[in-house]
Amino acid sequence: MTVSTPTVPAARWRRAVARRPVLWFWLIAVGIELVVVPVFLLSGAQQALDDAIVATGAGFNTDLVSAARLVLDDRRALAGVLLALTQVAAPDLAVLVVGVIAGGGHLRRVGRRFRFWAPRLGARRGLTVWAGAVAVFTAMNLATAGLNALTADAYDFRWNVAPLWWPLLVGLLVAMFLDAGAVFEENGWRGFALPLLQHRYGPLLGSVVLGLLWALWHLPVKFELFGYGPAGAGALIAVLVAKFVALTVVMTYFFNAAGGATILAIAMHGLSNDSVRVGGFVFGDSLEAYLVSEINLLVPLAVVATAVTVATRGRLGLSHRYRVLP
Template sequence: MRGDGLRVGGLRARIADRPVLWFWLIAVAIELVVIPVFLLSGAQEGVDAALTATGTDFNTDLVTAFRLVLNDHRAMAGVVLSLIQVAAPDIAVLMVGLLAGRHHLRQVARRWRFWSPATGWRRGLRIWLQMVAVFCAMNLATAGLNAMTARDEGFVWNVRPLLWPLLIGLVIAMFLDGGAVFEENGWRGFALPLLQTRYGPLLGSIVLGLMWTAWHLPVKFDLVGYGPGALSIVAVLTAKFVALTVLMTWFFNRIGGATILAVAMHGLSNDSVRLGGFVFGDSLSAYLISEINLLVPLAIGAVAVTLASRGRLGLPSTVTPTPSATVRRTPGRRHASTLRGKQVDRSDV
């Protein structure tokens, strides 16, 4: 019994020493368990059959998922497993918090807001409007690029121009996207503040973008069918996730660290409204071109905010990276420093 207690204590100490690393490892482990179950249980075939039978287009929002299950019960297992997979980051945060320190969970909970008290509702609303405008503009830019470059069966842009349906669709995209709702407590609510504290906003965002990419790769198992050409798609996907992370960090920091804003950005980037249109074709070139068209506006935006903020990405100048040598500590204790009366994590990655 004593040996078991020592082992558990040692595990807690290791997680407390590297909370972001362990968060990522747990999130990847959950995904690697769920994906084989999804493929081997027939859940994927059930979802495909339900989509075909109901004439539903695949989409990432929870409204579509609910309607699909309601109209065809064969989709139930696949939808549940898919939600568990995308919820892996949030489940990982919960596990890290329970094992390494409840203060992580309290800080994640405090960030679940539209804007910080210091930002205020006037500036908060302005930042929200700017964010929606920027992300919609990037999606429309992608649509233009797709229209010019689409191959194979071509490109379709069928967004309903009526105001109210479009606005309702945007609200669903921002607040009811499956990946956004179930991931962002992990990526932005938990990992980003810790990474910024250690590495600074720009390098911390790049690290988070690489972690986000690597976590996504297992669900891209179909890329192996493209042979060596899959490496080019992985490279573009990596650049896309890093650029998106940099841009999201800029908005996240400017609004004082608000996870709900991160959820909205994530949802708009998934574009369930299809402002970017839909590219048909399964060839390597069609896949690669469509991903490049997503990357280009994101890369322009990421470079612009990086240059405009001189790499600070909206993070107050009073917050500076903490070298790892200064944050070694006794495992299991709560560690924070105070900047202008607010607690800032000093945990290692």
């Protein structure tokens, strides 16, 4: 007699995903990452990518233009770049999976949020929000540069940005609209998960939850942290988690102020990654250097996050007039 294993009906999966769409989105995003990262490390793609970076002198950058140039200059980088892009695309891929399984119009709503600002705001209000976001994120990067300069005893630091140099303006546009992580993640984090979490928990707590999920999703690619020992890794993880939570609070404010606009989230994400290095260049791989440089990124974010939370009484730009629906 053969014993058959009962199968879970597809309808049950759909109901499960529909009941907890954000949880399933996050689990799928982490699952994709846990598949891609070992392949990246064990296939030789990472070593080939590192060799190409050294050979070309390109240095590490997060934007798609730099990635394309690296591949064109040294074809050894192709597999590593493609795997790295797949890893950062995990949140957007997870949204597609959840949308297909759960239905419920999730993908349509995510698509509608892919805009510069909500149409009901009008161009004048929308451009004002954009100008404020760009100014705040640039100011935070400059504040980090100042803190890096003050604490440079812990590491080598160089800041050589010429503010009126026209390539800097081009670089800022590339950072805002062609940063790999921003382009391939934000339909997931802000376009999909944030409105649902705000609807359930409110803007502030929803942002904290999203920041924690975002930080935890990053940990599988932060394996170098554990080379600093348990205490060092714990300190670094604590600062990184706090940084992602504070960054999420700031991004939520401007996202809501624009009526729910994923393109603005992409721009903010790209500016926070700072591929132009407005925050300067930090050299050194000691625990002290890593920890102090991360704290210098956190401090301006924490100040701005606190300011917008207090100023809006925790509403973070989610007015009744311009409510961002889940």
